[in-house]
Amino acid sequence: MTAVVVAPPSPNLALNQLVDQRRAAGESLVHMAFGEARLPVLPQLAERLAQGATRSSYGPVAGAAGVRGAAAGYFARRRLSTAADSIVLAPGSKPLLMALQLVTPGDVLLPRPAWNTYAPQAAYAGKRAYGVPIPAQCGGVPEPAALRETIRTARAAGGDPRMLILTLPDNPTGTLAPPALIRELCALARAEDLLIVSDEIYRDIVHDLRATPFLSPAEVAPERTVVTSGLSKTLGLGGWRIGVARFPESDSGSRLRDAVISAASELWSTLAGPMQHVAEYAFAEPPEIVERIRASARLHGAVARAVHRIAVDVGAVCRPPTGGFYVYPDFEPLRDRLTGRGVTDSASLAGRLLDDSGLVVLAGHLLGDTPHALRFKVATSLLYGNEHQQEEALRTDSPTRLPHIAGELSRIAEGFSRLVA
Structure with missing residues (x-):
């Protein structure tokens, strides 16, 4: 067996x-x-959910044009010019992260400690997960020299690390990586040909006004960074399961997006229609x-x-x-x-x-x-x-x-x- x-x-x-x-x-x-x-739940969100209750058909796997356009606008307002075709919606960001693990070859590099789902997902995808320390000054991302050494050691032992997962701001430390460090990690990712997965589901909950400015890896290395997010943390909609991914607008990014859509077609089919109605409203960010x-x-x-x-x-x-x-x-x-x-x-x-x-x-x-x-x-x-x-x-x-x-x-x-x- x-x-x-x-x-x-x-x-x-x-x-x-x-x-x-x-x-x-x-x-x-x-x-x-x-x-x-x-x-x-914000009353207007509940109203949108009720209004979308009749949307019972499957629709496009990546999400309807309206909600993808709204999500593209959300990212554009955060210095990430985005086409609607680069957006994929899902029942939560967790399935999107799993799909990325399934369709991307090679092993995974993780902060240590990290959110407790990344490593099990790697195991389910048949990958090895390599943890890299996150000193206090690094704001929840791997220390670059330690990351470089982990890659070298892993490859010497027969491993094949190709994906780097970052969480900005970080779960579990509640801290945010400074821009200079993000730039250094992006340069390292280019040199080592790593895909960056930037989990930015807490991006809108930077609450210390004295904190370092938020810099997404997608601003520095747009050709190799996938950004994932959702509405569970910012709007308290965890049980509604609304996630989103932004893919690079490059040939390799388009291939990766298409691979995730293919996986999605077999795993979750599409984000439920009523939730797409909610997401279109939320990502448009009315007052x-x-x-x-x-x-x-x-x-x-x-x-x-x-x-x-x-x-x-x-x-x-x-x-x-x-x-x-x-x-x-x-x-x-x-x-x-x-x-x-x-x-x-x-x-x-x-x-x-x-x-x-x-x-x-x-x-x-x-x-x-x-x-x-x-x-x-x-x-x-x-x-x-x-x-x-x-x-x-x-x-x-x-x-x-x-x-x-x-x-x-x-x-x-x-x-x-x-x-x-």
Whole structure:
């Protein structure tokens, strides 16, 4: 019998289900292990969904002309002049990333740590994934010299790295790579003939106004960069599954787009018609969409920075978050104290937080980080309360002072303090 690829379920989804089960059983947990933007649906989005309900036919695999044109306009407003024919829509960006893995030859280069889906997708596509360290100054992308050495070592051992995946801003560290570093990585990609996949699903959630300017690899190396994005993070539409990819406007880019469309025709057929109706409206960015994204970024930033301060106050090292809604604390300075409590790696660290304080986090080793390290990811977007409380948090300039968010932050502070006491 042919061997099959056996991998555990996605750890963030598995933890999300575990939290639901334990809460249903009466436990009080602070859930920070799932990267969902818990935001209420903007009423105009719900109206568009209802209006599109009669769009029940399949339509073009890449998406209808209207929605592709709207997505092209979205990218053009971000300094990426784009033709509608370079756009492919899908039920979420995750299928697009998987399709790219399936149709692109060779192995994959990933930041370490990285979003927990990239490496399993590579395994399902029969590829090897090579992790490259992301020092604090690199804003979540591989350090160029380390990337070059990883490529050399991989090829010497018979590997064939051809794809580099970047996340801008980064998941899990919540940081953004500086433009100079993006230019250096693009030059390296040209020299080594790498395809760049730039996952920019958090691009519109750069919330630190002092943060470095956003530079997409598609601006520097347009002939070899695919950009993926979607509406799950900026507009809280994760369950609606709306993703988009922008392909290079070159001969090789057209071939890659056509290969992904062919794969899509066998995997998901097309993005559901009602969701295309929503996406056409959202990517056109009318004023109410722009304002909702601005308010969301303000909320995400305020709460992420509050959690960052809590981690630093107890003695952890933590990169200041500038984009997205993640914080990635490192408790290495407290290792001696933690060892006495049986905490020696990321798994036991996450386990202790859950058992002692009801804090649910995603352990670093599940993101490809060194298992021995004392790091974990906190998704701060799950701290905003119920739908009414989320609306309240979006409207205020000081969301961390709201009682329901302040209460969650207090529990996190107490849990971190108990951990290192």
